[in-house]
Amino acid sequence: MLSRVVVEAAANLVASRQRSALALLGILIGAAAVIAMLNIGAIARNETVRQFRQLGTDVLTLRVDAPSGLGSFRLADVEAVPQEIPAVLDIAPFVLGGATLLHEGMTGMGTQLGVTASFASVARLRLREGRFISAHDRFELYIVLGAGLAQQLSAPYAPVRVGSQLRQGRYVFTVIGILEPVLQSPMMPVDVDGTAFVSIANMRRLMPDPQLSMAVARIHPEADPGAVMAALQRSFAPKLRDATLSLQSAKQLLAGMQGQMQLFTLLLGTVGGIALVLGGVGVMNIMLVSVAERKREIGVRLAIGAAPGDIRLLFLAEAVILSLAGGALGVLLGLGGAYAFAGASGWQYIFSPSAAPLGAGVSVAVGIFFGFYPAVMAARLDPIEALRSE
Amino acid sequence: MLELVDITRSFRVGPGTMPILRGVTLRLEAGQLVSIMGGSGSGKSTLMNIIGLLDKPTGGEYRIDGQDVLQAEARALSRLRNRLIGFVFQSFFLLPRLNAWRNVALPLQYRGLPEAEAKRRAIAMLGRVGLADRVEHMPAMLSGGQKQRVAIARALVGEPAVVLADEPTGALDPKVSQEIMALFLALKRELNVLILIITHDPGVAAQCERRLLLAEGTIAEQPPC
Structure with missing residues (x-):
């Protein structure tokens, strides 16, 4: 049953390919932004750690x-x-x-x-x-x-x-x-x-x-840098007279930089997320247009025995397929973008294995969230009104 | 057997109500070809929607094969429509993105039949309406008469108790209209199904064994031709 719905939904999307491509593009850009931003964040964090690794954190x-x-x-x-x-x-x-x-x-x-x-x-x-x-x-x-x-x-x-x-x-x-x-x-x-x-x-x-x-x-390596720094201050205070001693610990600096990087990643991810939400709004818009255009089809389906749930499932499947396809392409584009960014900035590229499931998961979630309302609208149509529509 | 007892239907218009059906009582048997005629605003479409389980009457009783179908809730109503009713529309209403056999198989798929079984039955039914060589054709590749044959196959494939045909020949030329009526006559005998044709064409009504006239919300039997 589900496989038939998926095949039918995919065929419907192919039939209105121009509109589907536009909706897909929105999700693609959003997913690519999320994945690229998160991947670039991970690359930047790795780069920070790599800089410290050579000198050590002790x-x-x-x-x-x-x-x-x-x-x-x-x-x-x-x-x-x-x-x-x-x-x-x-x-x-x-x-x-x-x-x-x-x-x-x-x-x-x-x-x-x-x-x-x-x-x-x-x-x-x-x-x-x-x-x-x-x-x-x-x-x-x-x-x-x-x-x-x-x-x-x-x-x-x-x-x-x-x-x-x-x-x-x-x-x-x-x-x-x-x-x-x-x-x-x-x-x-x-x-x-x-x-x-x-x-x-x-x-x-x-x-x-x-x-x-x-x-x-x-x-x-096991020493507490804070305690060592305090001991150094105590030791040097009488020897330096009016001069002051400034101390910096690699561990503390690294922790601070990693905190900043996490914030940076979160901000970038949020920017990507906003792009993805806008993509989702695009999917909702396209699906609402599709429901309005296919009222008679919905009426025919209801007349021959489709339950409202069948109609809901069909339109939801279309939204999810759109989002999933956009998400999959977006993951590839996002990883490619992060790779190009790493290359251009001379940083070491690291592949984020979580990118693919994250991209797919977020895209499906966006598809379900933004496809749900049009699907419910379709399922709630009165079959008599729907059959009358031109 | 289809039984309507004192069916009324009125619609709210502003502060008041407008009665459309004023007590329709009707008993129709399987294997009959019946026409319902009536002028504009006589309530033909309203009656068809009630018989087709797309609308509920304001009052009265409605039974199909002894089963009270007015008590069903939305989901059960979908199931009843799927099992008991077949629709044939004036403008065919085939789904343009599905080929002939997929259009015909649709009611069976909503019934939950496996695709292979639904396909087998759909192709067999297309054979019965004379389209054995058109099963893979898309609706756009079919003539008007062929499209209506596909629609008839779709209405009959689920072995319903009643086929409701709303002006089934209204969009066809006289020769093809004749072929479609001949097909209805053959199929009602062959499948022992009740076929109810709503029409304004006396020529079409004349070919039916029972002729009903709907006027001012009530129904009257017409003498046989």
Whole structure:
């Protein structure tokens, strides 16, 4: 019985194909918007997590702010932190500056960090070649380059390699290491790919008044970042005098960003939902026109013994088929749109397995909701009036 | 057997009521071909709607094969219409998107018969009305006479107690009208079914074995031709 109703409903829709196509288009756009928005939301969330994954979420950043600009740690105070607060496994203070480097006629501009040897392990840097700055070469004119900066400085005939000589101001640095490319982390104040690393002592040569104003710390994965941050504040308060310590936890930042992303996804989904509701109104409109045009057919069906429920089912089936077909095409279009968006923004595409059942379910719900009223109108027609209609 | 006893029907018009049927009493047997004639406004359509279970009278009794059909509620009324009544309309009223056999099978499908069985019976009935070679044709591909044959097959396929034909030859030329009347005569004998023809055409009424005249809301028997 149901299969016959479905076949008949589909045939009716095909017979008025232009009108059906218009109603279908409304649902298609709505469903595509919902699926694309939810999928893009999921992609954005994934991208956020991916950015954190490389650096890890067991990371804190510390910054000293003096009343007039950046303040400065004492190196010894920072290096004493892991002994004072056992939850801090390692800490790497650094000086932030800018660098203009020359190599074989190529110029590279980037950020420059004066670091200790621990920076590589705390920031989880991986070397493509060579090694990182060590405690033994504090005064050597050694430099480590981020992947992007190394590429910027490479001449076609003379790529930057370990051992290459780079000029910076009055100094000539020897490249001792080149890093693997990394995603920029929201926790790092610099783009590691575009950074040149030297020892803190060398930063004193390059800058008139270098400030050891920042540090990155790795804490125990089980530790409560809030408690560690409070302990750090207590520890540094007497040492910093009138400067203040700002702290940021990767876990808290990630939680905040994920919360924002969820809100973002909800907003996008709502926009898509509104489009879908408008599509549903289109289906209702088309179905009401169809009922008005097919009054005599309804009268004939009622006269030969169709129950009002049979008429209701037929028109409801037409609305649901329209919505389901629009929904199915909308899911494909929405996923395609999300794929194109991910490609265009350089993000990693992730397929949402819930998209198809969600799209189908929402479309059927829209079809039933907006098809119900026209179907009831059809079923309530008086057969005598319906047979009289032209 | 169809039995109407003192059927009245009036309609509300403004503050008052307008009587259309003023006490129609009628007893019709299976296997008869009966015509009801009457002028405009005589109540033909109202009587047909009551006999066809599309409308309820204001008063009176109505029984088909001894069953009181006026007590039925909406859903039961649909079932009774499906089992007891077959309709033939002046303008055929075939469903344009269904082919001939699907149009004929429709009453059986609403009865809940499996599609294969409904198709078998529909094709057999199309054979009986002389359209064995037109079963897959869409209504648009059929002539007026062929469309009315499909409509007659649709009315008869469910083996009803009564076939109500409202001006069945009104849209057809005289030759085809004659063929349709001949078909009615053959089928009422063959299927032992009561066929009630509402017409304003004395020529059509003359071919029926009983002729009834509806005037001013009451019915009178006409002498045989």
